[in-house]
Amino acid sequence: MAGRSEVLIIGGGIIGVTLAHELARRGEEVTLLEKRFIGSGSTFRCGTGIRQQFNDEANVQLMKRSVELWKKYSEEYGFSFQQTGYLFLLYDDDEVEEFKRNIAIQNRFGVPTRLITPEEAREIVPLLDISEVVAASWNPTDGKADPFHSTAAFAAHAREMGAELYERTEVKDIIVENGEIKGVKTSRGVFKAGIVVNATNAWAKLINAMAGVPVRIPIEPYKHQAVITQPIKPGSVNPMVISFKYGHAYLTQTAHGGIVGGVGYEEGPTYDLSPSYAFMKEVSYYFTKIIPALRELLILRTWAGYYAKTPDSNAAIGRIEELDEFYIAAGFSGHGFMMAPAVAEMVADLITKGKTKLPAWWFDPYRFERGELRTTAIQMG
Ligand SMILES: Cc1cc2nc3c(=O)[nH]c(=O)nc-3n(C[C@H](O)[C@H](O)[C@H](O)COP(=O)(O)OP(=O)(O)OC[C@H]3O[C@@H](n4cnc5c(N)ncnc54)[C@H](O)[C@@H]3O)c2cc1C
Numbered sequence: 001m002a003g004r005s006e007v008l009i010i011g012g013g014i015i016g017v018t019l020a021h022e023l024a025r026r027g028e029e030v031t032l033l034e035k036r037f038i039g040s041g042s043t044f045r046c047g048t049g050i051r052q053q054f055n056d057e058a059n060v061q062l063m064k065r066s067v068e069l070w071k072k073y074s075e076e077y078g079f080s081f082q083q084t085g086y087l088f089l090l091y092d093d094d095e096v097e098e099f100k101r102n103i104a105i106q107n108r109f110g111v112p113t114r115l116i117t118p119e120e121a122r123e124i125v126p127l128l129d130i131s132e133v134v135a136a137s138w139n140p141t142d143g144k145a146d147p148f149h150s151t152a153a154f155a156a157h158a159r160e161m162g163a164e165l166y167e168r169t170e171v172k173d174i175i176v177e178n179g180e181i182k183g184v185k186t187s188r189g190v191f192k193a194g195i196v197v198n199a200t201n202a203w204a205k206l207i208n209a210m211a212g213v214p215v216r217i218p219i220e221p222y223k224h225q226a227v228i229t230q231p232i233k234p235g236s237v238n239p240m241v242i243s244f245k246y247g248h249a250y251l252t253q254t255a256h257g258g259i260v261g262g263v264g265y266e267e268g269p270t271y272d273l274s275p276s277y278a279f280m281k282e283v284s285y286y287f288t289k290i291i292p293a294l295r296e297l298l299i300l301r302t303w304a305g306y307y308a309k310t311p312d313s314n315a316a317i318g319r320i321e322e323l324d325e326f327y328i329a330a331g332f333s334g335h336g337f338m339m340a341p342a343v344a345e346m347v348a349d350l351i352t353k354g355k356t357k358l359p360a361w362w363f364d365p366y367r368f369e370r371g372e373l374r375t376t377a378i379q380m381g
């Protein structure tokens with residue numbers, strides 16, 4: 001029933017918060033419930049990266065819109081969003097051919113990615129070791145944003161427009177009568193709701209079970225770790241640098257000067273977030289293969305968070321038809337931060353209009369049940 005208000009969002013990560021912001025902007029009554037504090041899930045643990053370099057049309061389209069929105073809101077709200085580019089280092093002909101295909105898709109949608117030479121890559125990041133690099137895929141309009149300031153800004157503006165955001169409020173159960181959602185039971189009492197949105201990412205299956213979602217939506221939590229180093233000269237590593245050959249590594253420089261990033265070292269499914277020495281060994285080895293000078297730096301801090309993964313690394317976004325009304329927007333793997341503003345627009349369209357111009361079909365939560373997996377989305381780490 002499109003057009004009904006009283007939306008209750010479960011989960012105060014970037015997805016829930018940008019959705020609350022977008023619905024409030026459209027004049028909807030919206031409440032968000034977060035069990036710990038806003039951003040405390042994967043969002044404040046992310047690697048800051050925002051890219052349009054994907055390998056399928058839907059993700060490229062979605063990310064093109066997301067970058068427009070990152071630009072608009074960073075200018076309006078004053079948080080840091082920098083279009084410093086993504087640089088994928090390529091080491092053999094097979095990788096080059098694969099990226100040529102990706103670049104063709106991106107160019108079709110107006111994303112200006114191009115193949116460049118190793119020497120051009122080193123002009124962008126002079127510290128790179130290009131001795132084994134044969135080409136690079138470069139899009140200067142990709143970038144990075146500050147997860148703390150951006151999430152806080154979306155939350156503050158959502159509140160200003162009338163959204164109610166509750167922290168320390170854990171959803172314990174969902175009240176459903178004859179297929180109709182009535183409200184949710186929480187650690188702070190019952191909240192009424194007409195429409196519920198599950199934006200809990202790594203915890204999505206638990207919320208689905210509470211609502212009695214009758215369709216199989218496989219989203220599992222995997223531990224991914226990241227590091228930040230001592231600061232170095234500003235401007236040393238402006239873009240996000242990626243090497244699939246060396247550990248699926250990604251790294252970039254933060255506004256404070258440190259190098260932030262991670263590798264493909266993954267554990268799970270698990271809710272454990274303890275740091276591991278094996279990860280530290282891998283990150284040190286792979287980072288210094290990409291930029292040998294990083295050998296001189298100390299790692300200041302390491303942390304872990306969840307990639308909430310589906311079998312094709314694409315999120316599950318959409319309405320669960322059997323319930324009146326329940327939506328899911330979860331399972332973002334290593335790319336949910338970057339997508340949030342466009343996902344918020346897409347889900348708000350579905351809730352308020354029942355349709356959207358954005359490619360929601362790609363993220364259809366029923367695809368797993370039908371056995372129709374998508375092309376596996378390119379994933380960092
Ligand atoms: C090391 C690392 C690096 C990453 N790098 C990038 C990157 O560079 N770019 C990028 O785009 N993405 C990156 N990601 C992925 C990104 O962090 C996530 O995809 C994104 O933050 C997901 O946002 P979300 O709002 O869906 O989930 P979350 O931020 O996890 O929010 C979900 C929230 O739901 C709350 N919750 C759960 N259960 C309940 C309940 N019962 N009641 C109330 N609240 C509940 C949780 O407390 C949590 O705050 C990275 C992730 C990691 C771990």
